[in-house]
Each structure stands twice: as structure tokens, then as C-alpha cells.
Amino acid sequence: MRLLIVEDNVALADELTADLQRAGYAIDWLADGRDALYQGASEPYDLILLDLGLPGKSGLEILREWRATGMNCPVLILTARDHWAERIDGLKAGADDYLTKPFHPEELQLRIQALLRRTHGQVNQPQLDVGGLQLDEAQQTVINAGEAIELTAAEFSLLRYFMLHSGKIVSKSQLNEHLYDGETERDSNVIEVHVNHLRSKLGKAAIETKRGQGYRFIGVSHS
Amino acid sequence: MMRALNSIQQRLGISLIAVLIVAGLLLAQMSLWLFDQGLRRYLENHLQDEAELLVAALARGANGIELDQQHISASYHRPFSGHYFAIHLGEQQWRSRSSWDFNMPAPAQPGLIEHLVDGPQAQQLLVVRADYRRFGKNIFIVVAQDYTPMLDSFRRVQWIGGGFGLGTLMLLVLLQRYLVARALQPLEQMRAQIAQLQQGQRTTLDAQVPQELAPLVEQINHLLQHTEDTLTRSRNALGNLGHALKTPLAILFSLANRPELNAHQELRDNLRNQLSQMQERISRELGRARLAGEALPGAYFDCAKELPDLCSTLQQVHRRDLQLEWHADAGLRLPWDREDILELLGNLLDNACKWAQQKIMLRMELEQSHYRITIDDDGPGIAPELRAQVLTRGARLDEQMQGHGLGLGIARDILEHCRGELILETSPLGGLRIMILLPARRS
Numbered sequence A: 001m002r003l004l005i006v007e008d009n010v011a012l013a014d015e016l017t018a019d020l021q022r023a024g025y026a027i028d029w030l031a032d033g034r035d036a037l038y039q040g041a042s043e044p045y046d047l048i049l050l051d052l053g054l055p056g057k058s059g060l061e062i063l064r065e066w067r068a069t070g071m072n073c074p075v076l077i078l079t080a081r082d083h084w085a086e087r088i089d090g091l092k093a094g095a096d097d098y099l100t101k102p103f104h105p106e107e108l109q110l111r112i113q114a115l116l117r118r119t120h121g122q123v124n125q126p127q128l129d130v131g132g133l134q135l136d137e138a139q140q141t142v143i144n145a146g147e148a149i150e151l152t153a154a155e156f157s158l159l160r161y162f163m164l165h166s167g168k169i170v171s172k173s174q175l176n177e178h179l180y181d182g183e184t185e186r187d188s189n190v191i192e193v194h195v196n197h198l199r200s201k202l203g204k205a206a207i208e209t210k211r212g213q214g215y216r217f218i219g220v221s222h223s
Numbered sequence B: 001m002m003r004a005l006n007s008i009q010q011r012l013g014i015s016l017i018a019v020l021i022v023a024g025l026l027l028a029q030m031s032l033w034l035f036d037q038g039l040r041r042y043l044e045n046h047l048q049d050e051a052e053l054l055v056a057a058l059a060r061g062a063n064g065i066e067l068d069q070q071h072i073s074a075s076y077h078r079p080f081s082g083h084y085f086a087i088h089l090g091e092q093q094w095r096s097r098s099s100w101d102f103n104m105p106a107p108a109q110p111g112l113i114e115h116l117v118d119g120p121q122a123q124q125l126l127v128v129r130a131d132y133r134r135f136g137k138n139i140f141i142v143v144a145q146d147y148t149p150m151l152d153s154f155r156r157v158q159w160i161g162g163g164f165g166l167g168t169l170m171l172l173v174l175l176q177r178y179l180v181a182r183a184l185q186p187l188e189q190m191r192a193q194i195a196q197l198q199q200g201q202r203t204t205l206d207a208q209v210p211q212e213l214a215p216l217v218e219q220i221n222h223l224l225q226h227t228e229d230t231l232t233r234s235r236n237a238l239g240n241l242g243h244a245l246k247t248p249l250a251i252l253f254s255l256a257n258r259p260e261l262n263a264h265q266e267l268r269d270n271l272r273n274q275l276s277q278m279q280e281r282i283s284r285e286l287g288r289a290r291l292a293g294e295a296l297p298g299a300y301f302d303c304a305k306e307l308p309d310l311c312s313t314l315q316q317v318h319r320r321d322l323q324l325e326w327h328a329d330a331g332l333r334l335p336w337d338r339e340d341i342l343e344l345l346g347n348l349l350d351n352a353c354k355w356a357q358q359k360i361m362l363r364m365e366l367e368q369s370h371y372r373i374t375i376d377d378d379g380p381g382i383a384p385e386l387r388a389q390v391l392t393r394g395a396r397l398d399e400q401m402q403g404h405g406l407g408l409g410i411a412r413d414i415l416e417h418c419r420g421e422l423i424l425e426t427s428p429l430g431g432l433r434i435m436i437l438l439p440a441r442r443s
Helices: A010-022 A033-042 A059-068 A084-092 A105-119 A153-164 A172-179 A188-202 B002-057 B148-183 B185-198 B214-256 B259-263 B265-290 B303-318 B338-355 B384-391 B404-418
Strands: A002-006 A026-030 A047-050 A075-079 A097-100 A128-130 A133-136 A141-144 A147-150 A207-210 A214-217 B058-061 B064-067 B083-089 B092-095 B124-134 B137-146 B323-328 B359-366 B370-377 B421-426 B432-439
Touching: A002 A010, A002 A033, A002 A172, A010 A026, A010 A105, A010 B214, A026 A033, A033 A059, A047 A059, A047 A105, A059 A075, A059 A084, A075 A084, A075 A105, A084 A097, A084 B303, A084 B338, A097 A105, A097 B303, A128 A153, A133 A153, A141 A188, A153 A172, A153 A188, A153 A214, A172 A188, A172 A214, A188 A207, B002 B058, B002 B083, B002 B124, B002 B137, B002 B148, B064 B092, B148 B185, B185 B214, B214 B265, B259 B265, B265 B404, B303 B323, B303 B338, B303 B359, B338 B359, B338 B370, B338 B404, B338 B432, B384 B404, B384 B421, B404 B421, B404 B432
Parallel strands: A002 A026, A002 A047, A047 A075, A075 A097, B323 B359
Antiparallel strands: A128 A133, A133 A141, A141 A147, A207 A214, B058 B064, B083 B092, B083 B137, B124 B137, B359 B370, B370 B432, B421 B432
């Protein structure tokens, strides 16, 4: 999952980036509103964390312009403005969630997870539960029939992406775009290696290869 | 305001009536007096002529000087006709037959006697003495005429004039009331507009007023604008301050979460605890400082406009299968700042959403002397014995009833500003009912 953080406070942006990277997200960071307006709409982000008081262009304006052009990437507003009147304005402008500063990092993680699950059609679930597997996003492990399986950071990110796109064909370039931030060198061989690791942990049938198209996550069957 | 208007009206009325009565009476009395004087002068001349005729009627006869009765006007023969004379010629004296047994007065000076003389049969006489010299002798003649018919007609004129004057006065008073009411119309309009302002039905006064009121209206509008600007400015400043404080707090929260601190759990808990307290305090104080309270008379909260957005926001925030319903009287507007009321409802409804199983019901209505807001939920509610504690300032129930405490704290701050009260009850839905009474301001 690739996230864009739009935040003009460098220290907070650093903290957020570090926190979210630990949680297995690929993070891009922008501080200026005008850059965010362009890049948020042109790059395939899975979620955008948007501050409202930005230099260049205010967060609400950016959001309205995005939504007016049909950009539907989920947006979580992260702001110090904690009044209901402002909250209403934010959600009316097209935000999917609204979190006020200061916040507990765990709370932010939970909101991001819930928002991603919701965007991919998994409404009201406390945990990612797809194809007979439960993903524990806090521990970065996967539970298969009650047994916790350790995952490396890369495997965890990959599996989460697969589970959120369960049943759909996912191309290698798509995986590259969504698992790495804008500055990482992308190498599709690396993806293949991680997919094989996942197969060895979950069983060969868990991830199907569609020749020339990509992969499809099937999951495990317990019968 | 109504009373002041009346008093302007009354004051103008009373002074007008007083001036009219005094001026009218003086004028009427003066003209009557002048007319009376003119009439007396005229009659004096007439009586002088009569005296001259009488002198001419004296002639030397067989028995000395005699009065030729042929030459005397008939009215001197009819008893008590109102025309009398007496001629004094040395020892000799003639009296008109009309005077009968009445003794004519003999004034000492020639000319008209200033006052009226009592005559026979309650007549009031105008008496003139004229002196002549004839037949080598001094003659003086006293001629009198009854003045009562004149006095009677004067009295009649006074009555008629009085009645006429009174009628005119009443007409004038009515006219004056109408004119004053018309002239004060702009004041009355302003009064109505100020009432609307207080009820939140308008934000400025109409500037189309007569020249005399323009500075007042301008000044009020200016003050309103100024208050609104000040409020906006201070809200912006508070927003910036909040941003400046909360962003570092967010960083600190994140730092406290660093894996490096995993080994020092106690230190981390301590940090988090202190940070949470700071956060709560900052939110509460900044929130309180933001409140407009009653500073803005033109502010209002339009239920039908704001509630749908608030409810959909709450639905979106809670993401549960919640039935959040609201009902408000048609066109209901609360005369308080929009953000204050949104904050009040937002916090209370947010709590209700946290605790409700499924249903939350918001009702807003105007009763005679107050607006009543009720928020019902079907959650666990608060036991009656704990309710007082929840409402007490500084109650440490915050931790036990996470959420309820803080939301109620902000709500209490807002209600303090709006002079409202908050009552906790058991809801018919089974959970907690929060009832808020806000005073409806009188116009």
C-alpha cells in the first residue's frame, strides 16, 4: 500500500513517515499544497493523509479540486482543527475520515487500516480476513487456521496488498507502483522472490500466477 | 422600546394640547374683549347722538322750557324698553317714560361710564352723560341703553366658540397622533429589526432609514461587523495557536511510541499520560475561548440547514449501523452562533453514537420560554445516582465513562455561555436522555 502524506511540519512528517513505514506502507511526502494537488491526482496512491493548513494551497481546496475531477483515492484529513463545524466542512469537501491532532499513532494506524479495508469492499471488519487467512496488522503476522505465521516486512506488505485485492488479477507493475514509494528503484524480480516466499509459507495454491498478466490471490482452504 | 415610543408620543401629545388650549383661550378671550370694547365705543357715539336729539327737542314754550314729546323716539315711551334718558336743566328735570320708577344715575363726569350700571328688571345699562349749554343755562343729559342682549350674545358666542374649539382640539390631537406615529415609523421599524436581530433572524439593520437615524443605524451595524470581525480574528488566532500547540504534541505522541522506548514501558506510559493531559487541557481551553456566546446578536443556527450535514458527518465518523434521526420544528432557528451550537450538538451526539446500540434521536423545539433540545439513545445510559457526578465540574468520572466526560465538559462550557441548562434523564429508548433548555430571548 502506497500512501501520500501532505504535511508541512517536517518533524511530524518525519515521525509519520517512520511510523507508517514500520507498519509496512510505502510513503511519499509533500509539504506544499500545489505539489500535492498535482501529484495526488497523478500517482496511484492507495490513501492520502492530508493536513489542512498548507502553504501554497489549503487542504480543503485541494480536496475539493480532486473530487471535482473525479479523483476517488481515499483521503484522511489530519488536522489540528477539531471543531465540529470544521469537521463537517472537511467531510463535505470529500474526505473519507477526519482525525484531529494530536492523535495516538495507534489510532492513526487503525483508521488507515479501516479506511483501506472499507475502500476495498470489506466493511465493518476489525481485521483483514480474506481467503481463510487473518492478517494481524499490528504484529505483522498472518493467522492460518489458528496458527500465527511470521512474515518479513516485505512479505507482509505484499500479502496485505493481495488480501485487499483478493480474487483480482494484480500485475507486477501494479505491485511495483503500490508497494514502493516514488524514490525506490523498482525491480520486478524482487516481487517474484517475495511471492515465492509467501507461497512457501501459505501453500502453493494461495497465489495463482496468470501468465503475462500477473498474480491472483486465492487464499487457503481449510476443508 | 415600546414604552419609550409611547412616551415620545405622549409627551408630544400633552405639550401640544397644553399649547393649543392656552393659545386658543387667550385668542378667543382677547378677540371677545376687543369686540366688546369696539361695540361700547360705537354705542357711546350712538348715545351721544341721542343726547343731541334730546337737546334739540327742548324748546321754549308757554310754561317756560319744555320737552317736545313729538321729537322723541317711541322707545323712550315704552316702559322698560331698554332705552332711557334723564335731562337735568337747573331745577328742572325730564325723565323718559320708559324708565318708569327707575332712578337714572347721575354720573359726575361727561362721557361713557366705564362699568355697566344695574338697571330695572336685571338690565345692565350702558350710561353716557353729555353736557350742553342752551337757553343760557347748563344742561346735562344722561342717556342709557340696555346692554344685556349684547352680553347674552357674547355668552352664546363663547359657548359656541368653546364647543367649536374643543372639537378642533380633538381633531388636532388625533391628527397629531397620526403624524407622530408616522414620523416615528422608522423608530418602530428599527425596534422590530433589533428584535429580529436578537432572535437571529437578521444580521444587520436596514440602512434605508431617515437621515436622523442613519448615524445610529450605521454605528450599530459597524459594531456588529466589528464584533463579528473580532470574533473571526480571534478564532483564527486560536486556530493558529491550536495548530502550533497540537502539531508538536502529535510529534511527541509519535516519539513516545518509538520502538526504542519498548524497553521502558513505565517511561512511555508517563509521557503519554502527561501528553494526554496537556492535550485535553488545550482542547478544552481553546474550545472555550472560541465560543461566541452572546457576543453576536445576529448569529443564528438554522436547524434544517445544519442538522443533515451534522448527522451525515456523525454517520461517516462512526461507520456503524446507526439510526440517527432528527426532528426540528419547521423553520426553527436558534439565536446563537452556528459554530457554538454545532459544537454542542456534535459533542453530545458523538457521545450518544459511541454508546448507542443502534438508535439516536435528536429533537429540537421551541416552547414558550425556551428552546428544548433532547438527545435520546438506546445505549446503557447512566445510573441515576451517577448522573449528578457526571455533571459536577472536575468530576473524575471522565476515566470511568470515557467519552461521556469530555463531551459533557465542552457542552457545559457552551451552555454556560448561552445561559442554558443540561438535565440527564432516562430515555424512553432505554438509554440516556440529555435534555437541554436554552432560554428564548425576549424581544
